[in-house]
Amino acid sequence: MKLRHVMQERRVMLWNRILQGNPPSEEELNHELLSYSRDADEDERLAVALLYACSRIARGDSEAMKRNLLVSMLCWFSAGPRAEEKLLPQPLGGEPPRINEITGLNLSWREASMLVGSNSNDYSARKRLLECLQSTCVEVWRGLYGGSSSGPFGVGLSHA
Amino acid sequence: MPSYEPASFEDLIAGVFSRETRTIPFHEHLPAGVFLGLLDGELNVEEQEQAVAHITLCHICAQQLDELSRSVEREQRLLEESVASATLPRFVKRSDRILDCELERRAHEERESTLRSAWQAVVRLLRSSSKVRLSYALGAACLAVCLTILLPPAIQHWQRSAVTQEHFAFSLQPIAVGSGRVEASQLVELLNSPQDRPLGEVAALLIGQLRMAGTPLWERGAAFAGLRDYTIKRGDTWETLAEQHMGSRALWPIIVLANAHLSGGGEVPDVGTVIKLPSSLEP
Numbered sequence: 001m002k003l004r005h006v007m008q009e010r011r012v013m014l015w016n017r018i019l020q021g022n023p024p025s026e027e028e029l030n031h032e033l034l035s036y037s038r039d040a041d042e043d044e045r046l047a048v049a050l051l052y053a054c055s056r057i058a059r060g061d062s063e064a065m066k067r068n069l070l071v072s073m074l075c076w077f078s079a080g081p082r083a084e085e086k087l088l089p090q091p092l093g094g095e096p097p098r099i100n101e102i103t104g105l106n107l108s109w110r111e112a113s114m115l116v117g118s119n120s121n122d123y124s125a126r127k128r129l130l131e132c133l134q135s136t137c138v139e140v141w142r143g144l145y146g147g148s149s150s151g152p153f154g155v156g157l158s159h160a
Numbered sequence: 161m162p163s164y165e166p167a168s169f170e171d172l173i174a175g176v177f178s179r180e181t182r183t184i185p186f187h188e189h190l191p192a193g194v195f196l197g198l199l200d201g202e203l204n205v206e207e208q209e210q211a212v213a214h215i216t217l218c219h220i221c222a223q224q225l226d227e228l229s230r231s232v233e234r235e236q237r238l239l240e241e242s243v244a245s246a247t248l249p250r251f252v253k254r255s256d257r258i259l260d261c262e263l264e265r266r267a268h269e270e271r272e273s274t275l276r277s278a279w280q281a282v283v284r285l286l287r288s289s290s291k292v293r294l295s296y297a298l299g300a301a302c303l304a305v306c307l308t309i310l311l312p313p314a315i316q317h318w319q320r321s322a323v324t325q326e327h328f329a330f331s332l333q334p335i336a337v338g339s340g341r342v343e344a345s346q347l348v349e350l351l352n353s354p355q356d357r358p359l360g361e362v363a364a365l366l367i368g369q370l371r372m373a374g375t376p377l378w379e380r381g382a383a384f385a386g387l388r389d390y391t392i393k394r395g396d397t398w399e400t401l402a403e404q405h406m407g408s409r410a411l412w413p414i415i416v417l418a419n420a421h422l423s424g425g426g427e428v429p430d431v432g433t434v435i436k437l438p439s440s441l442e443p
Contacts, residue, residue: 008180010213
């Protein structure tokens with residue numbers, strides 16, 4: 001089994017922890033991913049940096065931003081080929097959904113909001129989250145891989 | 161730069177998330193025990209996280225988990241259904257037992273009461289000087305004994321040959337259909353003077369008596385469809401008539417009582433005599 005696949009599996013575990021409300025600490029991420037990602041290709045680095053950034057937001061103080069992050073992650077992870085037979089998971093109250101439970105559901109923002117227990121119609125929250133995530137990603141990228149530029153996350157930085 | 165050119169930051173991270181869940185052609189798959197542990201919630205947190213991550217990326221294991229999950233659900237449903245269906249007969253059986261006990265108790269009381277009343281009627285008749293009445297009283301007493309002792313078990317066959325309630329139009333229909341109650345005194349009165357009674361009334365009282373003896377006829381919708389004429393032939397006995405026209409030899413006392421005004425001491429009337437028989441019982 002390729003190291004790349006091993007690391008992808010490890011990252012899915014960590015993504016699930018964020019979704020489950022138990023984001024990994026910076027130290028855990030360093031231990032799990034850092035040395036690998038430094039020698040990895042650009043796609044792997046992007047994935048690692050994004051994981052660091054999301055984890056940082058999920059550990060942050062802003063409850064609204066944490067909730068927006070969860071909603072966004074549900075939307076992004078659920079995008080993909082339609083899963084015809086899958087049922088929408090129950091709204092939060094029990095255990096939050098994991099990635100394998102939502103893949104292919106193509107959740108809308110509203111559906112994802114309901115899944116995390118909020119009934120938000122505030123679609124500007126998505127924009128705020130994207131701005132926060134992009135700035136965090138740029139920051140993380142600089143911290144992990146050095147350099148003074150915003151790196152690949154600086155794409156379309158018109159609203160940054 | 162990434163392996164494609166995203167138009168925006170959102171496109172960029174959407175691509176990253178998409179790649180993160182791209183399936184991997186694993187060569188090793190989860191053992192069955194892990195699937196079961198996952199479904200039963202018996203894995204520790206780390207084992208569970210590892211298993212879920214693998215299932216997220218391995219479509220073979222995802223499919224297996226899905227099938228196993230459906231199978232477990234199906235088995236659970238079948239188990240619940242079988243438990244539910246097993247409980248009902250037990251309950252019915254139990255309630256049947258209670259009902260049987262109650263019916264037996266009531267039947268016992270009624271038998272006692274009927275026999276006592278019949279005996280009193282016989283004694284009353286014995287005190288009279290009429291020989292005709294004396295012989296008739298003896299016959300009636302015999303019939304009462306037959307009805308109260310022999311008929312209840314025999315009527316089970318009759319119950320199987322049910323007819324609808326609409327066919328029954330006797331004057332004592334409430335008794336016959338079970339909404340009314342036959343009193344022991346009515347039976348005694350019937351035994352005393354059957355010739356004064358319409359045959360329908362005789363039949364209704366008889367059915368009421370059978371029911372009181374523990375045979376709830378109308379619970380299964382059984383009764384006479386009516387009475388019809390029959391001419392006695394050579395070789396006829398009460399038993400053969402009952403077998404041929406009612407389906408069971410054991411039901412002969414019904415014919416006897418329905419023709420009590422002709423049967424005298426219980427003997428079959430002479431050849432050529434027209435008697436009344438319960439007409440065919442419709443299923």
